[in-house]
Amino acid sequence: MSKNRPVYEPFALEPSGRAHLVVTSLDAPPEGIEDSFDNIEVWTVKHNGPGVPVLAAGGVRPFRSTTELLAQLGHRLGRETAGLRFYAIGSEAFIWDAYNIGIVAGLHPSEISLHRAGPLVRRVYCSHCRTMIEGVPVNIVSCPSCEAALFVRDHFSRRLAAFMGVKVDAEVPGEIPAAEVFTS
């Protein structure tokens, strides 16, 4: 595994925080966390769910998509005050998108914790035409924009929250590696 792959700790709430905001790209948070602290709010994604995200009992707020959730996140963090701990749980692309929104809002990395969960799919950045390809499960993928056959390198950009995709035979023309499903 390449050195730039982030390492994630198991999910745990940080007792030094005065309030906790947990966002997840999954449809449910880790079991029991709503009851673990007083001041905790959880944002989830329920596809085709109720649609209007209201603060429900237990502080769980379902969004229709990760897009909707992330679009609201910056506004929400802009209103938050010191003492908040921020957690993101889900795909690597989602948690690093959330991380980057948190940093722009002024959070320090020590106030953010990231945890990977859900299917082992990657967001891939086509280094030839800059297209982002979401939910890629295999290490060879065709770019939908420039049609390049891309090899997904084990090289993760935290800024783009994506893995680097480079023309599949870039090293030796004509030599195509075997396709493999991601196991990490």
Add this chain to the structure above:
Amino acid sequence: MKLKIEAAGQLTSGIRKFTLAPVDGAVLPRAGAGSHVVLEIPGPNRVWKNAYSITSAADALAYEIMVRRVEKSRGGSAWLHEHAKVGDVLEVYPPQNLFAPQRKAKRHLLLSAGIGITPFLSYLKLPGLAYEMHHCCKPEDETAFRTLLPSGPEATLHTSRNTLNLEALLKRQKLDTHLSVCGPESFMDVVLATAAHVGWPAAKVHKESFGGATGGEPFVAHLKRSGVKVNVGREESLLDAMEAAGLTPPCLCRGGACGECKLTVLDGVPAHHDHYLSETERAANNAIMICVSRAKTPELVLDF
């Protein structure tokens, strides 16, 4: 470099202001917000080296500093209060900055008490700095400090602990705010403890620490590699004593903050007074910041 005392005046009964200008039109090194200079101050038996925050703007043509008369002065501040006069020329080391404004902060919460106002006076001269400042001082010094602060709502003076609700203030700060604090140790301790209590992460809390060298029981420093034993008197620091003995140990801030003067302890138990070593490093007793720390044992053996 040689700087001349161009102006001097009393700010409060215990604080004196100085303007230090270059001699013969020499160019003054730029001193970014938060910088300090170390002055060589002549004493009857020895030379003192004290650090003072620069309160003037980065591009000013002279450095302005403020000197508090320390009750049990090691000598430097007493000389500056009693003997220094306009026209005197002092040896001044170029400015260092160990307390620059946090670049990543979009807003700054500045909390100071007493002479701790000095580094923030240079912050306030930065154009466009988004800040909220609270300064605590004795009631009799209120008028003097008022002249140093802008009149707008961003800076508030407190002459009693009761008017500053620290917990409420720290709780209402936005996520993009960093806290910087400067003042007496007891003041900083309260601010830091309150910040931690309401959930501020250590990474967003910054403190300026000077003046840790308070003197104490005399001891002997045995500098093994140099083959020298140095007597450290009641009123001098280990660093000062080593320099007086002709040694040139590493040093920068002379206030226990920067970490430059760290030496390895081979034997004996140090009494840590610095703000640099972690709790673990302190407990290990194998390193000492020689500018402020002393000894719990009659002798310390150091790797120097």
